[in-house]
Amino acid sequence: MMISVIVPFYNARNYIERFLKAFHNQTSQNYELILVDDGSNDGSKELLDTLKNTYNFVYVFQNNRGVSEARNTGIRYAKYENILFADIDDIVEKNYIERFYLNIDDNNSLICCSYNIEYPKEDRSLKKLLHINLEKLEKDQSIFKIDVNGMLNVVWNKLFFKSILVDNKIKFNSDLKSGEDLDFVYHYCRFIKKIKIIEEPLYNYIRIDGHSTLNKYIPNLEINLDFVEDAREQFYSSSTLQASEYKEFLDSCYINSKMIVLNNSYKLDAPRKLNKKVIYSIINDSKLRRCLDNVKYSTFNQVIFYFAVKSRNFYIFYLLYNVLFFMRNNMNFLYNVLRPLFFDFKFLGKKGE
Numbered sequence: 001m002m003i004s005v006i007v008p009f010y011n012a013r014n015y016i017e018r019f020l021k022a023f024h025n026q027t028s029q030n031y032e033l034i035l036v037d038d039g040s041n042d043g044s045k046e047l048l049d050t051l052k053n054t055y056n057f058v059y060v061f062q063n064n065r066g067v068s069e070a071r072n073t074g075i076r077y078a079k080y081e082n083i084l085f086a087d088i089d090d091i092v093e094k095n096y097i098e099r100f101y102l103n104i105d106d107n108n109s110l111i112c113c114s115y116n117i118e119y120p121k122e123d124r125s126l127k128k129l130l131h132i133n134l135e136k137l138e139k140d141q142s143i144f145k146i147d148v149n150g151m152l153n154v155v156w157n158k159l160f161f162k163s164i165l166v167d168n169k170i171k172f173n174s175d176l177k178s179g180e181d182l183d184f185v186y187h188y189c190r191f192i193k194k195i196k197i198i199e200e201p202l203y204n205y206i207r208i209d210g211h212s213t214l215n216k217y218i219p220n221l222e223i224n225l226d227f228v229e230d231a232r233e234q235f236y237s238s239s240t241l242q243a244s245e246y247k248e249f250l251d252s253c254y255i256n257s258k259m260i261v262l263n264n265s266y267k268l269d270a271p272r273k274l275n276k277k278v279i280y281s282i283i284n285d286s287k288l289r290r291c292l293d294n295v296k297y298s299t300f301n302q303v304i305f306y307f308a309v310k311s312r313n314f315y316i317f318y319l320l321y322n323v324l325f326f327m328r329n330n331m332n333f334l335y336n337v338l339r340p341l342f343f344d345f346k347f348l349g350k351k352g353e
Contacts, residue, residue, distance in 0.1 A: 004034060
């Protein structure tokens, strides 16, 4: 029994050897490493040519079509039933393969591990731990618990079974530029019987971009996120859960998606005046206002957003967020000092009144 590890990359020359060393030093060698080059032009292929006698890997080249198509290509090339995904600029623990390998018992499950998020530029890290007792929970309840913990929306801490992917024609949606992992996982979860958890953090996600969700502006992000929110709602509405169990969570996710869209509109490379259009859209979003009335907010960042939206006053909203994003883009030191206040400090708010 072996594991196929699929690794899409683009212009990753600076990370390749570190990544290969991490797998070379694994406590278990029961894997094949599939490196899918999505059209790199930085000398990545030439570097891999010099390393092919030192490290074991399969190299696959494709014209630049994005990370989703690169992963789909990797699935087609995978020789084995058990599939892991990894990103080449991240770091895996030495027992990454071994721990997943030892937890494989059938091909009707989703196996998830805890992970760490590393912020090198801010010299801090965050542990994402799966301390959830699933013994007495049904499958849909288990999925919901993991989703609420914010750990369902990535693929690199999960082991998938190729037969489920192939038999049910599950692929990464290449039209999505954000949320494609979560969309993939929701589709996969429809066809499994159980969830298994590895509480030990085995994967280190390296946030090179620092505090921002992504450094660069993402076109059509709102359309992408609306698609994913629809997929989330469809998944839970067809699950065995009662609406009362997941409604507040869905409302929270919808609110968060609009905050991400607002953040995206203030990226330095975003189209001029896009933020104004986004603010007009947000303050006129009746669904968003209903969601805000149903959700308990806990951080100052959420409280500010709540009152800005509920004010329905464009000028208050625009002035407030211009100040906040000016600090983020031009006063990094002050922003990082205040960051714990905005994002971590718990405000004992109530549901919207």
